[in-house]
Amino acid sequence: MNMLSRPRFQNALKALALLALAVFLYTRLAGGVLFFYINQRFVAYTIFAIVGLVMVALSYRPTSRQDKADDALHSHYRLGWAGLAIVMAPIALGLLVPPQPLGAAAMQNREINVASQTRSALPAAVRAAAQKGAAERNLLDWLHAFSTSPNPAQEFAGQPVDVIGFVYHDERLGENEMLVNRFVVSCCVADASAVSMIVRWPDAASLPNDAWVQVKGVLQPGEFNGRALPIVVAQEVIPTALPNQPYLYP
Amino acid sequence: MIVERPKASSPIEGSPPLPVDASDRRMRLMRWGLTLLVAVGAVVAIFSDALRGGGAPYLYQRIQTFVTIFLGIFIEAVPFLIAGSIVSGLIAVFVDQAAIDRYLPKAALPAALVGGGMGMVFPVCECGVVPVVRRLYEKGLPLSIGVAFLLAAPVVNPIVILSTYSAFGWGPVFVGRIVFSFLIAAVVGFLFGRARPEAVLRPAVCQLHHDASHPVHSHDHSHHLPNAPVGLRLRQAFNLAGDDFFDMARYLILGSMLAAGMQTLVPQSTLLAIGQGSVISVLAMQALAFVLSVCSTVDAFLALAFAGTFTTGSVLAFLVFGPMVDIKSSLMFLGVFQRRIVVYLITLPMLLSLLMGVWWNLNVRW
Incomplete structure (x- = not known):
């Protein structure tokens, strides 16, 4: 047997x-x-x-x-x-394979929601984000905040920004620019979509993809892929450790 | 639609029909062949991609992304699969076959309608529903009820209704999702009304189904054990739950791997570049739902992300078709139904929800 x-x-x-x-x-x-x-x-x-x-x-x-x-x-x-x-x-x-959150490698395959994309949905979250002080908003809050404004590039100019995310160098960006990103996960990583802000920083090229950074700076009107949108002009970019919760939750 | 085709009979007169074991073995061989093909295809795709994209570190990143997404889907689905298996085990031991026989309708139309609404009583998602349906079939559940239940339950159940409501609020998407999921499931269930169980179910499931509907010799196979102590009956229920779990987990894991592989290799932008056409957007969202294989309890939150850029009909199609059929659930169907029937179970909801989505885009202004 x-x-x-x-x-x-x-x-x-x-x-x-x-x-x-x-x-x-x-x-x-x-x-x-x-x-x-x-x-x-x-x-x-x-x-x-x-x-x-x-x-x-x-x-x-x-x-x-x-x-x-x-x-x-x-x-x-x-x-x-x-x-x-x-x-x-x-x-x-x-x-x-050692556990690793989704990072720059997954960006190439996914939709990137560069802040300012208009979204009709998520009314509650949008309202909550609008009430937060500028410096307390995370990347997703900024996306929500921009979606309330017909012309975010102008409206948010001059506001202070303090966000955490990982670095991704997109080919469409200029020399001193990078995307700082978080993935938004509503269920599991299969539904992850990235929220990103463009950051202007003289040493952007020295930061590798996937490096986690805290960016402090000021918003200024800018342009990406032919669309007007706010860009963070960084005053300080501080390398940080991977956060305990690498993703944001809607 | 579903015609019973006589089994290919052997040329030698009087020889017995194809034994169950042989067809089962052929089926297994076929499944392995398919798996191998997909695996080889994936490896080739990854490597050719890596050669273009920049060598070993790039390849490693891709593998890492694949593993993270695969484990994400798996870890997300395991609780629901184990819950479904335990429910299935409890049904096997504690539900009386006679009750199913007595209380559930057999005529196709009422059966399809009852099956479509049964999710309100058994709140399961698309991973949990498959073992439950299989167990109910083994208890002699009529085909129509089972098929309608299988397709409708992942949406028409209290948990998913609540999550859809919290994502979309009262409106066209909320109402449309529930109504159309119920309708499509009932229609497909109705179509199975005339089918013969032995042409639809896998041989092992069908044997028990047959025994259950002819109770004379049912005591041999029944797990019902009405006279045993409750502790023993519970243990039997959990034993059977474990068996179900192993059987279904294989399909879940292979399906999650396929879904993760697709997500690693196919850029989402290829699908999303086409959000506004009345027909093409529906097809794109159906493809996305199939590929993503997200659990129905939460896919409403995911669909929200597309609500702004995609047509309402296509978002509806995503929410109606996705829970009925996706990569992992269609693999899991193979544990219950014959291959040919699994093809019907994928294409019928696909075509019906396509029709619904396009109709909605062209005619409905809510």
């Missing part, structure tokens, strides 16, 4: 695989890297998943009490090597 098809071995295998997935999810949670993958309001769901996986794994524990129970419990699904390999793939990939 093939080892794989012995009921006891099957049960042990299934239990271990489920526990491995639970432990994997727990390490993401405990290591603080869960926010690289999903919106923070889904953390509770992940905790539920860990509990559920452990509960299901425990149901495969060997029965010692009565033979009758062994007869009554039966399962039809046989986990093969291929199935096991697929189920373990997330763990393998998660361990082989």
Whole structure:
């Protein structure tokens, strides 16, 4: 009899695989890297998943009490090597490739919402953003704020800016310019879209893609891709560590 | 539409029909072939991309992006899959087949309507609904109810209705999403009213379905165990939940990989450059919904990002079609239905929601 098809071995295998997935999810949670993958309001769901996986794994524990129970419990699904390999793939990939939030590499493939794009949606968030003081706005708040104005380039000129984001050098930008960006994640990184501001800074070229920076400066009317929009003229660009929550949540 | 085709009979007279094992094996071979093809294609695409784009560091960044998106979809979906599996296990053990037989309609039209509304009772998203439907089929659920439930439940359930409301508020998108999801699911379910289970379901599921509808020999396969102590019955339920989880997780993981691969390789701008045409925008948003494979509980927030630039009909199509069918769920369908039927289950909602989106763009001014 093939080892794989012995009921006891099957049960042990299934239990271990489920526990491995639970432990994997727990390490993401405990290591603080869960926010690289999903919106923070889904953390509770992940905790539920860990509990559920452990509960299901425990149901495969060997029965010692009565033979009758062994007869009554039966399962039809046989986990093969291929199935096991697929189920373990997330763990393998998660361990082989060190966790990293989406960054400059993902920018090339995604829509970039350079602040000033008009959006009719998100009324509540827009109102909240408009009430914030200029220096407290993050990149997403700025995007919302610009969307309320028919001519943001003029209206916001001279306002102070203090934002955090990662650097991305877009080909369409000038010599001393860079994009400073955050990804906005409503559910998981599959739906990430970037919000960006153009920053003018003499040493922009010295900052590599993906470097996290805090930018302090002043807004001035500018232009990108033929559209009028505000540009941050930086007074200070301070390298910072990766924030605990790399993404913004709408 | 769904015609039962007699199984290719063997030329030798009187020989038994194709054994279940053989067709299952062929199916598995086919699936592996397909997976391998996609994997090779992806590797070729990544490498050719890397050669153009700047060598090893670039390639590594791409792989990193792929892994992050893949794990994002997977970690997001696992809670819903395990929840669906546990519900499925509990149904297997605690729901009486006779009750399904007695209370649920068998005629195609009422069955399709009931199936379309059943999500209000079982609030599951598109990952959770598949194991639940399969289990209900094994309990003898009529085909129409199952198909309508499968397609409608990810939208027509309290959680998703609430999330859509909080994203869009009362308006055309909110109302349209719920009404059209229900209608399209009911129509597709209705079309399955005349189909024979053995032409639709996978052999393993069909066998139990058959036994359930002919209760004479049902006690052999039933997990119902009415006389066992509750603790044991619960354990049996969780055992079955684990089996379901493993079975479905394979499709979920392969589907998430495909979706992540597409997102890493296909620039979104190719799809989004076409936001305003009445027909093309609908097609683009359907393609986007299929590729992104985002859970239905939150896709409303995502659709919000397109509400300004895309036609309303196309946003609706995204919200109606996406939860019914996407890369990961259509792979998961393979665990319940025969391949040919999975093709119907993808194309019918696709065409119907396309029709809906285009009609909306041309005729509705809300």
